[in-house]
Amino acid sequence: MTAAYLLDLPRTDYSEALALQRAAVDARRSGRLDRDLVILLEHPPVFTLGRRGGRENLLISEAILQEKGIAIVPVERGGDITYHGPGQLVVYPLIDLTAARIKVVELVTAMETAMVRTAAQWGVSARGDTVHRGAWVGPRKLGSVGITVRRSVSFHGLALNVTTDRTPFTWINPCGIQSCEMTTLAREAGAAVSMETVRQQMVAHLGLLLDLTFERVSRDTLAPMVQEAA
Amino acid sequence: MKDIEELHFPEDIRYSQDHEWARPEGDLFVVGISDYAQDQLGDIVFVELPATGRTLTEGEDFGSVESVKAVSELLAPLAGEVVAVNAELEDQPEMVNSQPYKGGWMMKIKPANGADYDQLMDRDAYLNMLKG
Numbered sequence: 001m002t003a004a005y006l007l008d009l010p011r012t013d014y015s016e017a018l019a020l021q022r023a024a025v026d027a028r029r030s031g032r033l034d035r036d037l038v039i040l041l042e043h044p045p046v047f048t049l050g051r052r053g054g055r056e057n058l059l060i061s062e063a064i065l066q067e068k069g070i071a072i073v074p075v076e077r078g079g080d081i082t083y084h085g086p087g088q089l090v091v092y093p094l095i096d097l098t099a100a101r102i103k104v105v106e107l108v109t110a111m112e113t114a115m116v117r118t119a120a121q122w123g124v125s126a127r128g129d130t131v132h133r134g135a136w137v138g139p140r141k142l143g144s145v146g147i148t149v150r151r152s153v154s155f156h157g158l159a160l161n162v163t164t165d166r167t168p169f170t171w172i173n174p175c176g177i178q179s180c181e182m183t184t185l186a187r188e189a190g191a192a193v194s195m196e197t198v199r200q201q202m203v204a205h206l207g208l209l210l211d212l213t214f215e216r217v218s219r220d221t222l223a224p225m226v227q228e229a230a
Numbered sequence: 231m232k233d234i235e236e237l238h239f240p241e242d243i244r245y246s247q248d249h250e251w252a253r254p255e256g257d258l259f260v261v262g263i264s265d266y267a268q269d270q271l272g273d274i275v276f277v278e279l280p281a282t283g284r285t286l287t288e289g290e291d292f293g294s295v296e297s298v299k300a301v302s303e304l305l306a307p308l309a310g311e312v313v314a315v316n317a318e319l320e321d322q323p324e325m326v327n328s329q330p331y332k333g334g335w336m337m338k339i340k341p342a343n344g345a346d347y348d349q350l351m352d353r354d355a356y357l358n359m360l361k362g
Contacts, residue, residue: 051294051301052276076294078301097270099362104300105272133299149302151248 054081077156079146087163244350246307
């Protein structure tokens with residue numbers, strides 16, 4: 001087992017979290033950040049576009065989104081357009097893949113498996129998919145994955161719908177697949193699901209799958225190691 | 231992941247820390263990613279390359295390769311001007327997996343300083359780095 005940091009954040013603005021991730025990737029590469037880092041959080045409503053775009057998979061006008069105060073942020077991760085919002089657990093594993101001897105595809109599979117195992121703890125039978133990556137319950141998509149590798153360090157990650165409002169997903173072709181219906185853990189379980197418990201389960205599964213033991217840290221603890229660009 | 235012994239690392243090219251390679255070709259250098267890098271990534275479905283004429287600094291992000299919902303950034307092993315890119319990768323990105331040193335080449339650059347090449351790792355140094 002390798003020691004890693006775990007940063008468990010409250011709801012955090014997408015752009016703020018992205019700046020933190022980018023700074024932490026630089027710090028990990030240079031060695032100022034001396035361990036891998038896994039960040040858990042939720043975002044306020046936002047759409048993000050993958051490196052190859054995905055604006056054509058937005059089904060409503062950008063003016064309507066502006067009225068609703070929902071931004072569209074282009075990012076460097078793999079994959080197509082997606083939605084993040086309250087009730088969705090987002091996990092960003094910042095891992096030095098060369099040092100950890102983990103292949104990119106193995107990290108993607110581990111993230112799928114962590115979602116599948118978490119779902120199983122709520123009695124929901126989900127599965128990964130080697131073509132349409134993510135966690136699926138029948139034809140419905142429960143969680144998404146999309147990562148970027150910069151100088152051997154991974155960032156971006158997974159998004160598991162726990163109690164997410166599904167309406168914004170109907171405004172896009174999620175993951176660039178037409179008629180891909182999104183679902184949530186609470187809907188599939190047919191019961192109330194505690195985000196706090198899901199967070200704990202997710203951390204336990206990721207630790208086992210990636211062979212990491214976590215030390216919880218605060219942003220203040222990380223700050224001296226991770227200098228964010230002003 | 232394959233064992234490093236199963237991967238192929240030609241002697242006639244040099245390697246960067248970020249797993250790109252460079253091969254001299256006249257006044258130019260051909261650039262691609264190593265067998266280790268392609269194996270690490272898995273099946274490549276998309277290759278994004280720079281515009282010709284673009285000037286790159288050493289270590290600059292010049293494009294990306296995408297596999298299984300993962301984008302990996304490509305970093306220039308040498309500073310210089312992009313004079314050609316491998317347009318065949320647009321339709322056949324999988325050539326980066328099958329022929330990382332031949333059909334999977336990515337760009338040709340006119341180096342700002344040809345001596346920079348000597349600063350890159352030879353096969354033995356790169357293998358030592360991979361074996362950690």
